[in-house]
Amino acid sequence: MGINAVFEALSHPARRKVLALLKQGPMTAGELAEHFAFSKPTLSVHFNKLKEAELVAVERRGTSIVYHLNTSILEGALASLLRLKENDE
Amino acid sequence: MGINAVFEALSHPARRKVLALLKQGPMTAGELAEHFAFSKPTLSVHFNKLKEAELVAVERRGTSIVYHLNTSILEGALASLLRLKENDE
DNA sequence: ACCCTGATTAGACATAACGCTAAATAGCGT
DNA sequence: ACGCTATTTAGCGTTATGTCTAATCAGGGT
Numbered sequence: 001m002g003i004n005a006v007f008e009a010l011s012h013p014a015r016r017k018v019l020a021l022l023k024q025g026p027m028t029a030g031e032l033a034e035h036f037a038f039s040k041p042t043l044s045v046h047f048n049k050l051k052e053a054e055l056v057a058v059e060r061r062g063t064s065i066v067y068h069l070n071t072s073i074l075e076g077a078l079a080s081l082l083r084l085k086e087n088d089e
Numbered sequence: 090m091g092i093n094a095v096f097e098a099l100s101h102p103a104r105r106k107v108l109a110l111l112k113q114g115p116m117t118a119g120e121l122a123e124h125f126a127f128s129k130p131t132l133s134v135h136f137n138k139l140k141e142a143e144l145v146a147v148e149r150r151g152t153s154i155v156y157h158l159n160t161s162i163l164e165g166a167l168a169s170l171l172r173l174k175e176n177d178e
Numbered sequence: 179a180c181c182c183t184g185a186t187t188a189g190a191c192a193t194a195a196c197g198c199t200a201a202a203t204a205g206c207g208t
Numbered sequence: 209a210c211g212c213t214a215t216t217t218a219g220c221g222t223t224a225t226g227t228c229t230a231a232t233c234a235g236g237g238t
Contacts, residue, residue, distance in 0.1 A: 004102055010170075011100035012196090013093055019173050029215060042197055044216055063205050063214050074174050081099075081170065084108050085163050101226085118185060131227055133186055152184050152235045 006077050009053035014038065015046050019055060022069035029065050095166050098142035103127065104135050108144060111158035118154050 009015055014036060021032060029047060033040050047067065050056045057068045098104055107121060118136060122129050136156065139145045146157045 004100075007096070007100045007105070011093075011096045016096070016169075016173070023173055030213095033215095038196095039198060040215070041199080041217080045196075048216085060205085063212090065215065069173075071174055074170060078167065078170050078174070080105075081163060081167050084105070084112055084158075085160055085167070119183095122185095127226095128228060129185070130187080130229080134226075137186085149234090152182095154185065 003076065003080055005049075005053040006055060006073060007080075009049045009055055010077065012046065012049075014043070015050055018046065018050060018067075019069060019074070022056060022067055026059075026066045026068045028061075029067065032067065092165065092169055094138075094142040095144060095162060096169075098138045098144055099166065101135065101138075103132070104139055107135065107139060107156075108158060108163075111145060111156055115148075115155050115157045117150075118156065121156065 017035070018032060021027060021035060029040070029044065032047075033043050036043055038046075047056070050067075051058055054073050055070055057070050059066045059068065103125060106124070110116060110121060110124060118129070118133065121136075122132050125132060127135075136145070139156075140147055143162050144159055146159050148155045148157065
């Protein structure tokens with residue numbers, strides 16, 4: 001888990017697009033789905049990978065499920081990439 | 090290709106480790122291989138994905154092949170992640 | 179030309195990813 | 209309890225990934 005799951009999750013364009021949409025604010029699974037041509041079950045699997053990587057957090061609201069972006073995990077990935085580029089150490 | 094190939098390439102721990110090793114300076118395929126338990130053919134496939142993503146550049150030197158880190162592509166990935174986190178747009 | 183060393187390609191295999199449709203689940207309202 | 213809506217899980221087929229061993233290619237030296 002951890003950083004591996006994060007990079008794995010980031011490696012699919014649809015999942016990065018989900019993150020980009022969630023940057024604007026929380027959205028339900030259905031609202032997110034409107035932005036894709038994929039079936040909802042397919043998207044559900046993508047959501048799940050983002051959740052496993054903790055890139056998104058989930059909140060149930062009535063019959064809907066709201067996804068939130070978790071920026072702190074994104075910062076972890078960012079830091080990891082920075083470490084590959086920087087001169088220190 | 091482009092950014093997708095870059096994130097794909099980054100999604101495997103061995104490939105990120107290759108990049109980390111190359112950060113210290115260029116290395117031959119054989120030198121890189123000493124740091125892994127994988128067979129050389131397996132590593133060769135990983136090198137190839139890094140090359141396709143242009144995260145590394147290749148230079149033949151006699152009978153050896155020297156791999157160099159390409160930091161500019163890393164910056165592209167960094168910029169892409171930053172765009173997912175920042176407030177502007 | 180031959181051989182040695184370094185590296186990749188070919189072939190095989192197991193596992194996982196990705197997409198779908200159809201079925202199951204969870205919560206709300208009546 | 210029933211039905212409605214929102215979402216996920218199950219099952220399936222196809223394609224891609226990751227690993228290996230064995231074979232091949234490329235360059236240099238004798």
